[in-house]
Amino acid sequence: MSETTGLRVVVTGATGNVGTSVVRALAEDPRVGSVLGLARRVPDLAFPRTEWASVDLSEEADGEGLTGWFAGADAVVHLAWRFQPTHDPVLTWQTNVLGSLRVFTAVAAAGVPALVHASSVGAYSPGPKEAPGVVESWPTHGWPDAAYCREKAYLERVLDTFEYEHPHVRVVRMRPAFLFKETSASEQRRIFAGRFLPGPLLRPDLLPWVPDMKGLVLQALHTDDAAQAYRQAVLRDVTGAFNLAADPVVDAKVLGDLLDAKVVKVPTAVVRAALAAAWNARLAPASPHLFDAVLRMPVLDASRARRELGWEPRLTSVEAIGEFLEGVRKGSGEQTAPLAGRKAS
Numbered sequence: 073m074s075e076t077t078g079l080r081v082v083v084t085g086a087t088g089n090v091g092t093s094v095v096r097a098l099a100e101d102p103r104v105g106s107v108l109g110l111a112r113r114v115p116d117l118a119f120p121r122t123e124w125a126s127v128d129l130s131e132e133a134d135g136e137g138l139t140g141w142f143a144g145a146d147a148v149v150h151l152a153w154r155f156q157p158t159h160d161p162v163l164t165w166q167t168n169v170l171g172s173l174r175v176f177t178a179v180a181a182a183g184v185p186a187l188v189h190a191s192s193v194g195a196y197s198p199g200p201k202e203a204p205g206v207v208e209s210w211p212t213h214g215w216p217d218a219a220y221c222r223e224k225a226y227l228e229r230v231l232d233t234f235e236y237e238h239p240h241v242r243v244v245r246m247r248p249a250f251l252f253k254e255t256s257a258s259e260q261r262r263i264f265a266g267r268f269l270p271g272p273l274l275r276p277d278l279l280p281w282v283p284d285m286k287g288l289v290l291q292a293l294h295t296d297d298a299a300q301a302y303r304q305a306v307l308r309d310v311t312g313a314f315n316l317a318a319d320p321v322v323d324a325k326v327l328g329d330l331l332d333a334k335v336v337k338v339p340t341a342v343v344r345a346a347l348a349a350a351w352n353a354r355l356a357p358a359s360p361h362l363f364d365a366v367l368r369m370p371v372l373d374a375s376r377a378r379r380e381l382g383w384e385p386r387l388t389s390v391e392a393i394g395e396f397l398e399g400v401r402k403g404s405g406e407q408t409a410p411l412a413g414r415k416a417s
Contacts, residue, residue: 078105081306082145082184084129084175085152087111087408089256092189093299094149101303110152115408129171130154138178147186147306151176155263158351158359161219163381168223169230169392176234177404179241186242188305189231191313193249193291195224198281199370201289203321206370208247208313211414215365244305248298248316251371252392255406256295258413260283264358282340284324287367291317292389304381313370318385330390340367 073225085091098104098117107119109139109160110127117124125141142148152175154167172189179187197211214225217331237407252260289366293316301316347363350356350380377383387395398404405413 076134079103079146079306080106080108080144081147081149082108082110082142083149083151084110084127085150085190086124087113087115087117087252087412088151088153089251089259089295090298090302092117092406092408093149093253093295094151094302095122097296097299097303098149098306103245107146108141109399110407113409114321117216117407129174130167138174138182142178142182142184145182145184148175148179148184149188149190149302150189151192151307155220155370156357158219159354160363164219164225167228172227173230176230180234184241185307186244187279188244188246188302189227189246191228191245192220193247193315193317193369193372194221194225195217195228195247195366196370201287201371202376203314204372205317205373208315208376208392210370215361215368216361217361218268218365220362221365229255233366234288242309242311244311245313246298246302246305246316247313248301249293249389250320251293251295251298252396253295254395254399254402255411256403257396258397258403258405261400262357275316281334281336282324282327283343284335284372285338285343287340287341289321289323289368289371290369291372292322292392293318293385293389294392294395297385297387297392300386301377301381301383302329304383306332308381310380314377314381315374316377316383317372317374318387320389320391321371322389322393330394351415 074398114124195212197213210227214221348360
């Protein structure tokens with residue numbers, strides 16, 4: 073599909089961290105005629121040329137309802153994802169995998185010409201932790217012990233078959249690094265740290281040191297910058313996978329500089345044992361298996377997105393993390409159920 077005017081775009085998972093930024097980016101582009109945001113709970117948000125509808129992918133028994141919502145769309149951007157409960161992988165599988173299968177089936181049934189799917193760095197097999205990083209041809213088998221990675225990797229295989237069976241659908245897979253913005257802070261704190269960690273405690277003067285562990289190297293990106301890549305993927309005649317990440321690569325030294333904290337070497341086994349104990353006691357929502365996966369996720373080479381999408385992050389990875397931390401301290405949020413915080417912005 074070439075760039076044109078008046079495109080109709082449907083976005084699933086439209087009220088979360090990525091969804092709110094993608095809907096906003098699409099709504100602000102004059103080439104997009106209308107946006108339909110689908111989510112379990114309709115938000116109190118207003119964007120130009122945007123409508124909202126309540127849809128729960130886990131309850132769409134056969135996807136026929138989705139076909140109706142997708143009818144007449146020029147593109148579907150599939151973002152819907154459930155991170156919790158991590159103690160019940162069957163439940164997350166029902167939403168994330170079976171729900172995605174319903175989306176893909178409905179896209180084909182409705183004759184939608186383009187599907188933009190939110191994959192992740194978590195779909196990649198373990199790889200190198202140094203720049204320039206892996207390109208999009210790196211294997212996508214994930215880290216099998218982590219449900220998040222297992223589900224993302226499984227959907228990569230599903231899309232391989234979908235592309236073969238539906239060559240008329242232009243399929244794009246976005247594989248971003250960790251995505252942060254101020255208004256996602258309260259949601260992400262609840263997802264990864266739990267409700268028992270008060271946001272105000274995340275002040276630099278109360279964090280005198282950061283752990284330096286083997287493999288604790290990651291990439292970050294501001295969610296609004298990722299949304300611009302999604303917008304370009306909708307508008308441009310591109311296919312395939314795109315890595316998304318900002319510079320610099322984040323390690324303990326970078327975090328130490330950001331927090332003005334001392335870097336201290338810590339045995340990985342000690343940290344994992346503490347996380348496992350907290351998770352097993354249901355005091356922390358993030359599983360130790362996800363921690364294992366993070367230590368093995370490769371560094372991404374995002375040059376293809378820069379080259380073929382004309383994309384460039386506005387903020388550095390450090391700036392994105394800094395904005396997120398400020399949001400955690402302030403309790404920032406947005407007027408959607410997933411992003412609700414102590415204050416709305």
